[in-house]
Amino acid sequence: MLHLRVITPSDRTDEVVLLIEKTVGTTHLVVLPGAARDPAGDVVMCDVAREAGDELLAALRGLGIDTTGSIAVESIDLSLSERADRAEADAPGEGADAVLWEQLTDATHEESTLSVTYLAFITLATMIAACGVVLDNAILIVGAMAVGPEFGPLAGLSTAIVRRRPRLALRSLIALLVGFAAAMAVTVAFSLFMDAVDLFSEQQLKADRPNTGFIYAPDWFSFVVAVLAGIAGTLSLTSAKSGALVGVAISVTTIPAAANAAVALSYGDTKQTWGSTEQLLLNLLGIIVAGTLTLLAQKWLWSRQPKNAP
Template sequence: MLHLRAIVPREKSGAVRRLLEAEPGVTHLVVWPGVAVSPPGDVIACDIARESANLVLDDLRALGIDEDGSIALENLDVSLSRSAREAESDAPGEGADAVVWEQITEATSEESTFTVTFLAFLTIATMIAACGVLLDNPILIVGAMVVGPEFGPLAGLCVATVQRRRGLAARSAFALLAGFPIAMSLTMAFTWLLTWSGDFDKSMLEGDRPQTSFIYQPDWLSFWVAFLAGVAGILSLTSSKSGALIGVLISVTTVPAAANAAVAVAYGDLSQAGGSLGQLGLNLGAIVVAGTGTLLAQRYAWSRTHGKHHPGVPGLRRD
């Protein structure tokens, strides 16, 4: 279940109340007349089944509540109520399959912005991966996968493509296009520093590395692994399931490939650097294609199930 709180101008309060009362997936409706101060108006709150959230949000926006008042939506971890169970049962579809578009747009918008924190995590992940590839240590590679934050802007690109949000697309692309080169440059400096200290050596890069050689050898298997990981990552995002393990899969040949490329350039091995960059590009592309396709399929399935006029608010369209 989701909890909705809206500040509604007094003249639109009746229409919003009728809208919510007509939606079978809405329950626990509460109206506080005139209590909102900024902006002024009524406060209306209710609980909504996930599968009904898009319908309600679309209608509230059609009434202009996002312009004249406010709309807030949050997850309910626990709701012990017979009426809540009935609302979830009456709402068409399954909550686990529902995609709350405004929710995932907000989430990806925040996580896809190029910030100092994003760059710090990406750089640290790339440096950890550099240690992993030179030591041929899969444990360090997994550690870099967990730290890597790059799924945020990748998911942002997918959502921006489907929702046609140019601003989100630009922010996501900039985070990737600026973040990876900076992280790789800092990792090159890190490699030179540890080489100077005697902890790294070029022979570690060119020696036999059976555990990590896949990182600089792109092939179709790498593409399909990244493709499947992209599908799983988007499903994890849209269904509000835990994405921790998905994040590991998403990072498997992105951050490690960037790290291997940085180390290879630092040691002048341009052939291995080229293979690593090819692996990085291949997997970033596969993830975006898979994620975008998954979102398009989910949007199509949602429109087939829910593309109807609202029974209680004439004139409001469901696209």
């Protein structure tokens, strides 16, 4: 279930209340006349089944409530109410299959912001992965994958394509390009420093690396895994099962590939640099294609569900 808190101008309250009452899957309607001060107006609250949430949000935006007032949505972790159970049963479809497009767009917008924190995480993850590739240490590689924040902009790009949001697409693309460029540049400097203090060596990079050699040797399996990870990651975002994102993060080699390319570049190893770059681009492409197709499939499947009726 979702909890909606709407601030509406007093002259639009009746329309909002009527809309909520007509939407199948809503319950626990509360109206507080004159309770809002900034912006001034009435407060209308209700609970709505997740599968009816997107339709209700779209209708509220159609009334202009997002510009004249506000619409806030929260997930309800526990609701002990027979009315709530009945509302969920009456709403068409399954809550786990429903996509809250406004929530998804907002979440990916935030995750796609090029911030100091984002740059710090992607740079630290790449530096950790650099240690992993030089030492041929799979544990460090997995740790770097888990730290990397790159799935946010990738999901943002897929969402922007499906939702036709050019600004979100541009924001996501900038975060990806600038983030990886900055992380790799810092990692090159980090690699040179580690070499200067005898912690990295070119011999380690060029030695047999059974645990990490795949990073600079892309093949079709790399693309297949990226596609599967993109599907899983997108489903975890749309179904609010964020725990699955950790598994997605450690199944693709974006961060390790960037790290291997940076270390190889610092030693002038063009073969590994190019192979790692191919691996990076292949993974990025697979995730974006899979994420976009998954969202399109979800949108189509949900359009086949019976609509709410008064």
